[in-house]
Amino acid sequence: MIPEKPALHVLLAGPRGFCAGVDRAVRIVEEALKRHGAPVYVRHEIVHNRFVVEGLEHLGAVFVDELSEVPDDGQPVVFSAHGVPKSVPAEAKQREMYFLDATCPLVSKVHREAERHHARGRHLFLIGHEGHPEVVGTMGQLPEGAMTLIEDAEAARRVQPPEGVELTYTTQTTLSVDDTAEIVAILRDRFPDITEPAKESICYATTNRQAAVKAVAARSDLVIVVGAPNSSNSVRLREVAERAGAPRAVMVQRGAELDPMLADGCVTVGITAGASAPEILVQEVLDRLRERFAVSVEDVTVATEDVIFRIPPMRAHA
Structure with missing residues:
Protein backbone atom coordinates (compact mmCIF):
# COMPACT_ATOMS: atom_id res chain seq x y z
CA MET A 1 0.00 0.00 0.00
CA PRO A 105 7.46 53.10 -19.73
CA LEU A 106 7.62 53.55 -15.94
CA VAL A 107 11.44 53.60 -16.10
CA SER A 108 11.22 56.09 -18.98
CA LYS A 109 9.08 58.32 -16.71
CA VAL A 110 11.89 58.32 -14.14
CA HIS A 111 14.32 59.31 -16.90
CA ARG A 112 12.14 62.22 -18.04
CA GLU A 113 11.60 63.40 -14.46
CA ALA A 114 15.37 63.37 -13.87
CA GLU A 115 15.82 65.55 -16.96
CA ARG A 116 13.17 68.01 -15.74
CA HIS A 117 14.81 68.37 -12.33
CA HIS A 118 18.22 68.85 -13.93
CA ALA A 119 16.81 71.54 -16.25
CA ARG A 120 15.58 73.38 -13.13
CA GLY A 121 19.08 73.34 -11.67
CA ARG A 122 18.44 70.69 -9.01
CA HIS A 123 20.91 68.04 -7.88
CA LEU A 124 19.33 64.60 -7.90
CA PHE A 125 19.73 61.80 -5.37
CA LEU A 126 19.04 58.43 -7.00
CA ILE A 127 18.10 55.73 -4.48
CA GLY A 128 19.12 52.40 -6.00
CA HIS A 129 21.69 49.64 -6.33
CA GLU A 130 25.05 50.39 -7.94
CA GLY A 131 25.67 48.46 -11.15
CA HIS A 132 22.05 47.47 -11.73
CA PRO A 133 21.20 48.11 -15.41
CA GLU A 134 18.28 50.38 -14.48
CA VAL A 135 20.52 52.53 -12.29
CA VAL A 136 23.20 52.68 -15.00
CA GLY A 137 20.53 53.77 -17.49
CA THR A 138 19.01 56.41 -15.22
CA MET A 139 22.36 57.93 -14.24
CA GLY A 140 23.25 57.96 -17.92
CA GLN A 141 20.42 60.41 -18.67
CA LEU A 142 22.29 63.33 -17.08
CA PRO A 143 25.82 64.72 -17.25
CA GLU A 144 28.34 63.15 -14.89
CA GLY A 145 28.10 64.64 -11.40
CA ALA A 146 24.48 65.76 -11.77
CA MET A 147 23.20 62.77 -9.80
CA THR A 148 24.39 61.05 -6.61
CA LEU A 149 23.61 57.37 -6.02
CA ILE A 150 22.39 56.41 -2.54
CA GLU A 151 22.31 52.66 -1.90
CA ASP A 152 21.18 52.43 1.72
CA ALA A 153 20.31 54.30 4.91
CA GLU A 154 23.95 54.61 5.94
CA ALA A 155 24.81 56.28 2.62
CA ALA A 156 21.87 58.66 3.12
CA ARG A 157 23.31 59.67 6.50
CA ARG A 158 26.77 60.32 4.99
CA VAL A 159 26.02 61.90 1.62
CA GLN A 160 27.39 65.41 1.06
CA PRO A 161 25.69 67.07 -1.93
CA PRO A 162 27.02 70.17 -3.69
CA GLU A 163 26.49 73.32 -1.63
CA GLY A 164 23.93 75.94 -2.55
CA VAL A 165 22.02 73.70 -4.96
CA GLU A 166 18.36 72.72 -4.65
CA LEU A 167 17.96 68.99 -3.99
CA THR A 168 15.46 66.34 -5.05
CA TYR A 169 15.37 62.55 -5.29
CA THR A 170 14.06 59.67 -7.34
CA THR A 171 14.35 55.90 -7.06
CA GLN A 172 15.00 52.72 -8.95
CA THR A 173 11.57 51.23 -9.74
CA THR A 174 12.21 47.80 -8.16
CA LEU A 175 13.28 48.66 -4.60
CA SER A 176 11.93 47.56 -1.24
CA VAL A 177 9.13 49.97 -0.38
CA ASP A 178 10.05 49.87 3.33
CA ASP A 179 13.81 50.33 2.82
CA THR A 180 13.19 53.25 0.49
CA ALA A 181 10.83 54.92 2.98
CA GLU A 182 13.60 54.78 5.60
CA ILE A 183 16.14 56.34 3.22
CA VAL A 184 13.71 59.08 2.16
CA ALA A 185 12.95 59.87 5.83
CA ILE A 186 16.68 60.34 6.49
CA LEU A 187 17.06 62.63 3.48
CA ARG A 188 14.04 64.71 4.51
CA ASP A 189 15.42 65.03 8.03
CA ARG A 190 18.88 66.09 6.82
CA PHE A 191 17.65 68.31 3.98
CA PRO A 192 14.27 69.79 5.00
CA ASP A 193 13.98 71.81 1.77
CA ILE A 194 14.41 68.78 -0.51
CA THR A 195 11.88 68.80 -3.36
CA GLU A 196 9.53 65.83 -3.41
CA PRO A 197 9.08 63.88 -6.66
CA ALA A 198 5.83 64.51 -8.51
CA LYS A 199 4.97 60.82 -8.12
CA GLU A 200 6.25 57.67 -6.41
CA SER A 201 9.01 56.14 -8.56
CA ILE A 202 8.77 52.57 -7.24
CA CYS A 203 6.44 51.00 -9.78
CA TYR A 204 2.95 49.66 -9.10
CA ALA A 205 4.04 46.08 -9.88
CA THR A 206 6.88 46.12 -7.34
CA THR A 207 4.60 47.65 -4.70
CA ASN A 208 1.79 45.16 -5.35
CA ARG A 209 4.07 42.12 -5.32
CA GLN A 210 5.64 43.19 -2.04
CA ALA A 211 2.20 43.76 -0.48
CA ALA A 212 1.09 40.32 -1.69
CA VAL A 213 4.14 38.51 -0.32
CA LYS A 214 3.62 40.25 3.04
CA ALA A 215 0.06 38.91 3.09
CA VAL A 216 1.20 35.30 2.60
CA ALA A 217 4.44 35.49 4.62
CA ALA A 218 2.66 36.14 7.90
CA ARG A 219 0.72 32.85 7.44
CA SER A 220 3.53 30.71 6.00
CA ASP A 221 6.16 28.39 7.46
CA LEU A 222 8.19 28.81 4.26
CA VAL A 223 7.99 31.26 1.34
CA ILE A 224 9.29 30.31 -2.11
CA VAL A 225 10.10 33.18 -4.49
CA VAL A 226 10.39 32.23 -8.15
CA GLY A 227 12.94 34.54 -9.71
CA ALA A 228 16.53 35.08 -10.80
CA PRO A 229 19.33 36.09 -8.43
CA ASN A 230 20.13 39.12 -10.64
CA SER A 231 16.49 40.27 -10.59
CA SER A 232 16.28 43.17 -8.13
CA ASN A 233 12.53 42.90 -7.58
CA SER A 234 12.77 39.12 -6.96
CA VAL A 235 15.57 39.50 -4.41
CA ARG A 236 13.52 42.19 -2.64
CA LEU A 237 10.52 39.81 -2.46
CA ARG A 238 12.58 37.24 -0.57
CA GLU A 239 13.82 39.92 1.86
CA VAL A 240 10.30 41.31 2.37
CA ALA A 241 8.94 37.80 3.07
CA GLU A 242 11.47 37.23 5.85
CA ARG A 243 10.81 40.62 7.42
CA ALA A 244 7.06 40.04 7.24
CA GLY A 245 7.25 36.99 9.45
CA ALA A 246 8.09 33.97 7.31
CA PRO A 247 10.51 31.74 9.31
CA ARG A 248 12.31 31.00 6.06
CA ALA A 249 12.24 32.38 2.51
CA VAL A 250 14.12 30.90 -0.45
CA MET A 251 14.48 31.83 -4.10
CA VAL A 252 14.55 29.37 -7.00
CA GLN A 253 14.70 30.03 -10.72
CA ARG A 254 12.44 27.11 -11.60
CA GLY A 255 10.85 23.94 -10.26
CA ALA A 256 13.81 21.63 -10.88
CA GLU A 257 15.95 23.77 -8.52
CA LEU A 258 13.59 23.27 -5.60
CA ASP A 259 14.27 20.51 -3.08
CA PRO A 260 10.72 19.65 -1.94
CA MET A 261 12.18 18.30 1.33
CA LEU A 262 12.56 21.98 2.30
CA ALA A 263 8.83 21.91 3.02
CA ASP A 264 9.03 18.86 5.32
CA GLY A 265 7.31 19.74 8.58
CA CYS A 266 5.60 22.78 7.06
CA VAL A 267 1.84 23.17 7.23
CA THR A 268 1.62 26.22 4.94
CA VAL A 269 3.95 27.39 2.15
CA GLY A 270 3.66 30.73 0.35
CA ILE A 271 4.66 31.10 -3.30
CA THR A 272 5.24 34.25 -5.30
CA ALA A 273 7.21 35.23 -8.41
CA GLY A 274 9.23 38.25 -9.43
CA ALA A 275 8.01 40.56 -12.18
CA SER A 276 10.23 38.91 -14.80
CA ALA A 277 9.20 35.31 -14.00
CA PRO A 278 6.45 33.78 -16.18
CA GLU A 279 3.59 31.85 -14.58
CA ILE A 280 4.76 28.54 -16.09
CA LEU A 281 7.67 28.59 -13.62
CA VAL A 282 5.28 28.96 -10.68
CA GLN A 283 3.40 25.92 -11.94
CA GLU A 284 6.71 24.03 -12.10
CA VAL A 285 7.27 24.75 -8.41
CA LEU A 286 3.75 23.59 -7.57
CA ASP A 287 4.29 20.37 -9.54
CA ARG A 288 7.57 19.81 -7.72
CA LEU A 289 5.83 20.13 -4.34
CA ARG A 290 3.09 17.73 -5.50
CA GLU A 291 5.74 15.05 -5.96
CA ARG A 292 6.07 14.88 -2.18
CA PHE A 293 2.89 16.41 -0.74
CA ALA A 294 -0.89 16.43 -1.14
CA VAL A 295 -1.11 20.09 -2.11
CA SER A 296 -4.13 22.34 -1.61
CA VAL A 297 -3.94 25.82 -3.13
CA GLU A 298 -5.39 29.13 -1.92
CA ASP A 299 -5.11 32.37 -3.86
CA VAL A 300 -4.25 35.40 -1.73
CA THR A 301 -4.81 38.44 -3.96
CA VAL A 302 -4.23 41.96 -2.64
CA ALA A 303 -4.67 43.91 -5.89
CA THR A 304 -5.89 43.48 -9.45
CA GLU A 305 -3.64 44.68 -12.25
CA ASP A 306 -5.04 45.70 -15.62
CA VAL A 307 -2.12 47.77 -16.93
CA ILE A 308 -1.14 47.11 -20.55
CA PHE A 309 1.66 48.91 -22.39
CA ARG A 310 1.57 49.06 -26.17
CA ILE A 311 4.60 48.03 -28.16
CA PRO A 312 6.18 50.74 -30.35
CA PRO A 313 5.41 50.84 -34.08
CA MET A 314 7.83 48.82 -36.20
CA ARG A 315 8.84 49.49 -39.74
CA ALA A 316 7.88 47.06 -42.46
CA HIS A 317 10.20 44.19 -43.27
CA ALA A 318 13.17 45.50 -45.22
Whole structure:
Protein backbone atom coordinates (compact mmCIF):
# COMPACT_ATOMS: atom_id res chain seq x y z
CA MET A 1 0.00 0.00 0.00
CA ILE A 2 1.36 3.42 -1.01
CA PRO A 3 1.60 5.69 2.04
CA GLU A 4 -0.47 8.87 1.86
CA LYS A 5 1.43 12.04 1.09
CA PRO A 6 1.45 14.61 3.89
CA ALA A 7 -0.88 17.56 3.41
CA LEU A 8 0.59 20.93 2.39
CA HIS A 9 -1.42 24.13 2.04
CA VAL A 10 -0.01 26.55 -0.54
CA LEU A 11 -0.79 30.26 -0.51
CA LEU A 12 -0.34 31.74 -3.99
CA ALA A 13 0.45 35.44 -3.73
CA GLY A 14 -1.32 37.73 -6.16
CA PRO A 15 -0.27 39.70 -8.06
CA ARG A 16 2.87 37.78 -8.95
CA GLY A 17 5.00 37.19 -12.02
CA PHE A 18 5.07 39.16 -15.25
CA CYS A 19 4.30 42.87 -15.06
CA ALA A 20 3.17 45.02 -17.96
CA GLY A 21 6.67 46.37 -18.64
CA VAL A 22 8.20 42.89 -18.85
CA ASP A 23 5.35 41.62 -21.01
CA ARG A 24 5.82 44.56 -23.39
CA ALA A 25 9.59 44.02 -23.65
CA VAL A 26 9.21 40.32 -24.47
CA ARG A 27 6.49 41.08 -27.05
CA ILE A 28 8.77 43.63 -28.75
CA VAL A 29 11.46 40.98 -29.31
CA GLU A 30 8.90 38.40 -30.45
CA GLU A 31 7.26 40.83 -32.90
CA ALA A 32 10.63 41.95 -34.28
CA LEU A 33 11.52 38.30 -34.93
CA LYS A 34 8.18 37.73 -36.69
CA ARG A 35 8.59 40.76 -38.92
CA HIS A 36 12.29 40.66 -39.67
CA GLY A 37 13.35 37.09 -39.00
CA ALA A 38 16.47 36.06 -37.11
CA PRO A 39 18.71 37.40 -35.89
CA VAL A 40 17.25 40.15 -33.72
CA TYR A 41 19.97 41.55 -31.46
CA VAL A 42 19.17 42.42 -27.85
CA ARG A 43 21.49 44.57 -25.73
CA HIS A 44 21.70 42.88 -22.32
CA GLU A 45 19.13 40.41 -21.00
CA ILE A 46 15.74 41.72 -22.14
CA VAL A 47 14.53 40.93 -18.60
CA HIS A 48 16.33 39.19 -15.74
CA ASN A 49 15.12 35.65 -16.28
CA ARG A 50 17.11 32.87 -17.96
CA PHE A 51 13.99 30.90 -18.97
CA VAL A 52 12.67 33.92 -20.88
CA VAL A 53 16.07 34.73 -22.40
CA GLU A 54 16.68 31.15 -23.53
CA GLY A 55 13.19 30.97 -25.02
CA LEU A 56 13.89 34.06 -27.12
CA GLU A 57 17.32 32.72 -28.09
CA HIS A 58 15.57 29.60 -29.38
CA LEU A 59 13.43 31.86 -31.61
CA GLY A 60 16.53 33.62 -33.01
CA ALA A 61 17.34 36.45 -30.59
CA VAL A 62 21.05 37.14 -30.07
CA PHE A 63 21.96 38.75 -26.75
CA VAL A 64 24.99 41.04 -26.63
CA ASP A 65 26.63 43.15 -23.93
CA GLU A 66 27.37 46.17 -26.10
CA LEU A 67 26.43 47.54 -29.53
CA SER A 68 30.02 47.02 -30.68
CA GLU A 69 29.16 43.29 -30.90
CA VAL A 70 26.33 43.93 -33.38
CA PRO A 71 27.23 43.72 -37.10
CA ASP A 72 25.96 46.30 -39.58
CA ASP A 73 23.52 43.89 -41.20
CA GLY A 74 20.36 46.02 -40.95
CA GLN A 75 18.67 43.69 -38.47
CA PRO A 76 16.84 45.23 -35.47
CA VAL A 77 18.53 45.90 -32.14
CA VAL A 78 16.37 45.94 -29.00
CA PHE A 79 17.28 47.77 -25.79
CA SER A 80 16.29 45.92 -22.59
CA ALA A 81 13.38 46.75 -20.30
CA HIS A 82 15.76 48.24 -17.71
CA GLY A 83 16.60 51.28 -19.86
CA VAL A 84 19.90 52.51 -21.25
CA PRO A 85 22.15 55.56 -20.90
CA LYS A 86 21.66 58.24 -23.56
CA SER A 87 25.00 57.25 -25.07
CA VAL A 88 23.52 53.95 -26.31
CA PRO A 89 20.79 55.27 -28.66
CA ALA A 90 23.24 58.01 -29.69
CA GLU A 91 25.72 55.32 -30.81
CA ALA A 92 22.93 53.40 -32.57
CA LYS A 93 21.87 56.53 -34.48
CA GLN A 94 25.46 57.33 -35.39
CA ARG A 95 25.79 53.82 -36.86
CA GLU A 96 22.36 54.15 -38.53
CA MET A 97 21.08 51.07 -36.74
CA TYR A 98 17.41 50.13 -36.68
CA PHE A 99 16.72 49.99 -32.95
CA LEU A 100 13.68 49.35 -30.78
CA ASP A 101 13.55 50.66 -27.24
CA ALA A 102 11.92 48.14 -24.86
CA THR A 103 12.54 50.32 -21.79
CA CYS A 104 9.62 49.96 -19.39
CA PRO A 105 7.46 53.10 -19.73
CA LEU A 106 7.62 53.55 -15.94
CA VAL A 107 11.44 53.60 -16.10
CA SER A 108 11.22 56.09 -18.98
CA LYS A 109 9.08 58.32 -16.71
CA VAL A 110 11.89 58.32 -14.14
CA HIS A 111 14.32 59.31 -16.90
CA ARG A 112 12.14 62.22 -18.04
CA GLU A 113 11.60 63.40 -14.46
CA ALA A 114 15.37 63.37 -13.87
CA GLU A 115 15.82 65.55 -16.96
CA ARG A 116 13.17 68.01 -15.74
CA HIS A 117 14.81 68.37 -12.33
CA HIS A 118 18.22 68.85 -13.93
CA ALA A 119 16.81 71.54 -16.25
CA ARG A 120 15.58 73.38 -13.13
CA GLY A 121 19.08 73.34 -11.67
CA ARG A 122 18.44 70.69 -9.01
CA HIS A 123 20.91 68.04 -7.88
CA LEU A 124 19.33 64.60 -7.90
CA PHE A 125 19.73 61.80 -5.37
CA LEU A 126 19.04 58.43 -7.00
CA ILE A 127 18.10 55.73 -4.48
CA GLY A 128 19.12 52.40 -6.00
CA HIS A 129 21.69 49.64 -6.33
CA GLU A 130 25.05 50.39 -7.94
CA GLY A 131 25.67 48.46 -11.15
CA HIS A 132 22.05 47.47 -11.73
CA PRO A 133 21.20 48.11 -15.41
CA GLU A 134 18.28 50.38 -14.48
CA VAL A 135 20.52 52.53 -12.29
CA VAL A 136 23.20 52.68 -15.00
CA GLY A 137 20.53 53.77 -17.49
CA THR A 138 19.01 56.41 -15.22
CA MET A 139 22.36 57.93 -14.24
CA GLY A 140 23.25 57.96 -17.92
CA GLN A 141 20.42 60.41 -18.67
CA LEU A 142 22.29 63.33 -17.08
CA PRO A 143 25.82 64.72 -17.25
CA GLU A 144 28.34 63.15 -14.89
CA GLY A 145 28.10 64.64 -11.40
CA ALA A 146 24.48 65.76 -11.77
CA MET A 147 23.20 62.77 -9.80
CA THR A 148 24.39 61.05 -6.61
CA LEU A 149 23.61 57.37 -6.02
CA ILE A 150 22.39 56.41 -2.54
CA GLU A 151 22.31 52.66 -1.90
CA ASP A 152 21.18 52.43 1.72
CA ALA A 153 20.31 54.30 4.91
CA GLU A 154 23.95 54.61 5.94
CA ALA A 155 24.81 56.28 2.62
CA ALA A 156 21.87 58.66 3.12
CA ARG A 157 23.31 59.67 6.50
CA ARG A 158 26.77 60.32 4.99
CA VAL A 159 26.02 61.90 1.62
CA GLN A 160 27.39 65.41 1.06
CA PRO A 161 25.69 67.07 -1.93
CA PRO A 162 27.02 70.17 -3.69
CA GLU A 163 26.49 73.32 -1.63
CA GLY A 164 23.93 75.94 -2.55
CA VAL A 165 22.02 73.70 -4.96
CA GLU A 166 18.36 72.72 -4.65
CA LEU A 167 17.96 68.99 -3.99
CA THR A 168 15.46 66.34 -5.05
CA TYR A 169 15.37 62.55 -5.29
CA THR A 170 14.06 59.67 -7.34
CA THR A 171 14.35 55.90 -7.06
CA GLN A 172 15.00 52.72 -8.95
CA THR A 173 11.57 51.23 -9.74
CA THR A 174 12.21 47.80 -8.16
CA LEU A 175 13.28 48.66 -4.60
CA SER A 176 11.93 47.56 -1.24
CA VAL A 177 9.13 49.97 -0.38
CA ASP A 178 10.05 49.87 3.33
CA ASP A 179 13.81 50.33 2.82
CA THR A 180 13.19 53.25 0.49
CA ALA A 181 10.83 54.92 2.98
CA GLU A 182 13.60 54.78 5.60
CA ILE A 183 16.14 56.34 3.22
CA VAL A 184 13.71 59.08 2.16
CA ALA A 185 12.95 59.87 5.83
CA ILE A 186 16.68 60.34 6.49
CA LEU A 187 17.06 62.63 3.48
CA ARG A 188 14.04 64.71 4.51
CA ASP A 189 15.42 65.03 8.03
CA ARG A 190 18.88 66.09 6.82
CA PHE A 191 17.65 68.31 3.98
CA PRO A 192 14.27 69.79 5.00
CA ASP A 193 13.98 71.81 1.77
CA ILE A 194 14.41 68.78 -0.51
CA THR A 195 11.88 68.80 -3.36
CA GLU A 196 9.53 65.83 -3.41
CA PRO A 197 9.08 63.88 -6.66
CA ALA A 198 5.83 64.51 -8.51
CA LYS A 199 4.97 60.82 -8.12
CA GLU A 200 6.25 57.67 -6.41
CA SER A 201 9.01 56.14 -8.56
CA ILE A 202 8.77 52.57 -7.24
CA CYS A 203 6.44 51.00 -9.78
CA TYR A 204 2.95 49.66 -9.10
CA ALA A 205 4.04 46.08 -9.88
CA THR A 206 6.88 46.12 -7.34
CA THR A 207 4.60 47.65 -4.70
CA ASN A 208 1.79 45.16 -5.35
CA ARG A 209 4.07 42.12 -5.32
CA GLN A 210 5.64 43.19 -2.04
CA ALA A 211 2.20 43.76 -0.48
CA ALA A 212 1.09 40.32 -1.69
CA VAL A 213 4.14 38.51 -0.32
CA LYS A 214 3.62 40.25 3.04
CA ALA A 215 0.06 38.91 3.09
CA VAL A 216 1.20 35.30 2.60
CA ALA A 217 4.44 35.49 4.62
CA ALA A 218 2.66 36.14 7.90
CA ARG A 219 0.72 32.85 7.44
CA SER A 220 3.53 30.71 6.00
CA ASP A 221 6.16 28.39 7.46
CA LEU A 222 8.19 28.81 4.26
CA VAL A 223 7.99 31.26 1.34
CA ILE A 224 9.29 30.31 -2.11
CA VAL A 225 10.10 33.18 -4.49
CA VAL A 226 10.39 32.23 -8.15
CA GLY A 227 12.94 34.54 -9.71
CA ALA A 228 16.53 35.08 -10.80
CA PRO A 229 19.33 36.09 -8.43
CA ASN A 230 20.13 39.12 -10.64
CA SER A 231 16.49 40.27 -10.59
CA SER A 232 16.28 43.17 -8.13
CA ASN A 233 12.53 42.90 -7.58
CA SER A 234 12.77 39.12 -6.96
CA VAL A 235 15.57 39.50 -4.41
CA ARG A 236 13.52 42.19 -2.64
CA LEU A 237 10.52 39.81 -2.46
CA ARG A 238 12.58 37.24 -0.57
CA GLU A 239 13.82 39.92 1.86
CA VAL A 240 10.30 41.31 2.37
CA ALA A 241 8.94 37.80 3.07
CA GLU A 242 11.47 37.23 5.85
CA ARG A 243 10.81 40.62 7.42
CA ALA A 244 7.06 40.04 7.24
CA GLY A 245 7.25 36.99 9.45
CA ALA A 246 8.09 33.97 7.31
CA PRO A 247 10.51 31.74 9.31
CA ARG A 248 12.31 31.00 6.06
CA ALA A 249 12.24 32.38 2.51
CA VAL A 250 14.12 30.90 -0.45
CA MET A 251 14.48 31.83 -4.10
CA VAL A 252 14.55 29.37 -7.00
CA GLN A 253 14.70 30.03 -10.72
CA ARG A 254 12.44 27.11 -11.60
CA GLY A 255 10.85 23.94 -10.26
CA ALA A 256 13.81 21.63 -10.88
CA GLU A 257 15.95 23.77 -8.52
CA LEU A 258 13.59 23.27 -5.60
CA ASP A 259 14.27 20.51 -3.08
CA PRO A 260 10.72 19.65 -1.94
CA MET A 261 12.18 18.30 1.33
CA LEU A 262 12.56 21.98 2.30
CA ALA A 263 8.83 21.91 3.02
CA ASP A 264 9.03 18.86 5.32
CA GLY A 265 7.31 19.74 8.58
CA CYS A 266 5.60 22.78 7.06
CA VAL A 267 1.84 23.17 7.23
CA THR A 268 1.62 26.22 4.94
CA VAL A 269 3.95 27.39 2.15
CA GLY A 270 3.66 30.73 0.35
CA ILE A 271 4.66 31.10 -3.30
CA THR A 272 5.24 34.25 -5.30
CA ALA A 273 7.21 35.23 -8.41
CA GLY A 274 9.23 38.25 -9.43
CA ALA A 275 8.01 40.56 -12.18
CA SER A 276 10.23 38.91 -14.80
CA ALA A 277 9.20 35.31 -14.00
CA PRO A 278 6.45 33.78 -16.18
CA GLU A 279 3.59 31.85 -14.58
CA ILE A 280 4.76 28.54 -16.09
CA LEU A 281 7.67 28.59 -13.62
CA VAL A 282 5.28 28.96 -10.68
CA GLN A 283 3.40 25.92 -11.94
CA GLU A 284 6.71 24.03 -12.10
CA VAL A 285 7.27 24.75 -8.41
CA LEU A 286 3.75 23.59 -7.57
CA ASP A 287 4.29 20.37 -9.54
CA ARG A 288 7.57 19.81 -7.72
CA LEU A 289 5.83 20.13 -4.34
CA ARG A 290 3.09 17.73 -5.50
CA GLU A 291 5.74 15.05 -5.96
CA ARG A 292 6.07 14.88 -2.18
CA PHE A 293 2.89 16.41 -0.74
CA ALA A 294 -0.89 16.43 -1.14
CA VAL A 295 -1.11 20.09 -2.11
CA SER A 296 -4.13 22.34 -1.61
CA VAL A 297 -3.94 25.82 -3.13
CA GLU A 298 -5.39 29.13 -1.92
CA ASP A 299 -5.11 32.37 -3.86
CA VAL A 300 -4.25 35.40 -1.73
CA THR A 301 -4.81 38.44 -3.96
CA VAL A 302 -4.23 41.96 -2.64
CA ALA A 303 -4.67 43.91 -5.89
CA THR A 304 -5.89 43.48 -9.45
CA GLU A 305 -3.64 44.68 -12.25
CA ASP A 306 -5.04 45.70 -15.62
CA VAL A 307 -2.12 47.77 -16.93
CA ILE A 308 -1.14 47.11 -20.55
CA PHE A 309 1.66 48.91 -22.39
CA ARG A 310 1.57 49.06 -26.17
CA ILE A 311 4.60 48.03 -28.16
CA PRO A 312 6.18 50.74 -30.35
CA PRO A 313 5.41 50.84 -34.08
CA MET A 314 7.83 48.82 -36.20
CA ARG A 315 8.84 49.49 -39.74
CA ALA A 316 7.88 47.06 -42.46
CA HIS A 317 10.20 44.19 -43.27
CA ALA A 318 13.17 45.50 -45.22
